[in-house]
Amino acid sequence: MEKLSLCVLFGGCSSEYEVSLMSVTSILNNLDREKYDIYMVGITRDGRWLLYEGEISNIRPDRWNDRRYVTPAILSPDRADHGLLVLREGGVQRIRLDVIFPVLHGKNGEDGTVQGLFELCGVPYVGCGVLASAVCMDKDVAYSVLTQRGIPSARSICVREEELTHPEMVARKLREAALSYPVFVKPANAGSSVGISKVHGEGELLPALQLALREDGRGKAIVQEFLDGIEVECAVLGNGDPVASADVGEIEPLRELYDYEGKYCDDTTALHIPARLPPAKAQEVREIAVRAFRAMNCQGLARVDFFVLHKDGRVVLNELNTLPGFTDISMYPKLFCHGGMGYGELLDRLIELALGR
Structure with a gap:
């Protein structure tokens, strides 16, 4: 049986970068090499895409991004390429892909952004589509x-960044939603419990919202009932x-x-x-x-x-x-x-x- 050409993506511009390194190590150690030709592509914290050709054991401790093991590479949005463009010193190497397995958590990984790129590429990919993501x-x-x-689902209100200049409005929104302390404050767009606070009283609310908004990066925080x-x-x-x-x-x-x-x-x-x-x-x-x-x-x-x-x-x-x-x-x-x-x-x-x- 002919092997499938599989690109495994990891890392990413996300607060969950380290989680991705842990996840992808487990996945790579359990993929069947008899079924798949595997291309490992790491995305650095600052957004560089690199084909990684080193040992799996280097990924989890974040030692993969060493110039001895990596070559710049991108997913081509041109469907004629249907895969990776590897920017080697001698020229561009084209690698046709059968499927992409994104092991990317949080923003820029499971929020529809990279899924949109996969759709442009025309390459099948593991997981939810753009809208659901x-x-x-x-x-x-x-x-x-x-x-x-x-x-x-949990009762909640959304607080936007500009509303922090009027804390009395935020307090009123909580009362109108019948949310009483304690409450949880979360980024609207983040995972792995990053930026989440349990707030026991009004004096803790503003710092918790500021933390959540920093992690969210898109100007929205959630105040959710304590369950x-x-x-x-x-x-x-x-x-x-x-x-x-x-x-x-x-x-x-x-x-x-x-x-x-x-x-x-x-x-x-x-x-x-x-x-x-x-x-x-x-x-x-x-x-x-x-x-x-x-x-x-x-x-x-x-x-x-x-x-x-x-x-x-x-x-x-x-x-x-x-x-x-x-x-x-x-x-x-x-x-x-x-x-x-x-x-x-x-x-x-x-x-x-x-x-x-």
Whole structure:
């Protein structure tokens, strides 16, 4: 069988650059070399695209960007090229690609920007399209769509950067939305819990909004109700007929906020698969996850995050992640692997779904 020409993209201009390096290391170590000719393309923090031809082990510690191993390369938007242009000293090398696997998290990776480039290139790619990626990334827009589709999501308001000059207006918006402290303040456009604060009173609100807006970079922050419940996640896989993972996973933060460090850097979070939920409640989570996936027109994959409230057992959607982490400890691959699908098999399925579109 002829190998597929596969470009794996990693790094990126994002606060989640380091997460991408962890994710792509796991993915590259589990791709079948008998099935794929793999081209590794890294994007530096300042946006340079480089074909990387060194060892996988150099990527996670961020030693890949060494001129001995890299050559400038770009994805050509000209569909006649259908792939990479490698700018070697002797001239331009053209590499025709069958599929692209973007392992890019956060801004410029899962927000529709790079997906638009893939569409121009005419090369199939893993994951959601332009619209679904952009809508899911912007929590303000995502909550509006989910509410319209009858999917229960967290109550929130959007605060724009220019409104910080009138803090009394922000306070009034909170009162009108019946949001009482504590609340969570988040960037509208960021992932991995970067820039998130739990705010206990009005005196903490302005610094939290300033932090969120710095991370957002697009002038929008979200003030969201505090949801007292069990934090659970469900993985969804598919195109027109998506399926949820057989089990739901539970996040148990061992400190107040499940933040970036808790996800990737320390041992302050416990994961439970399956989640400690009654079977009927876990099934409800799975069903809503698939409904949300379809409502947002997702394709390929998404991780859908929820709270199951202690008070009344309601299932409330927190957010959808269209390119979730694939690190050694990430919930998305762990959920499918726990259900019996091997890591490499999951990657093969994602590539098949990209080609099937």
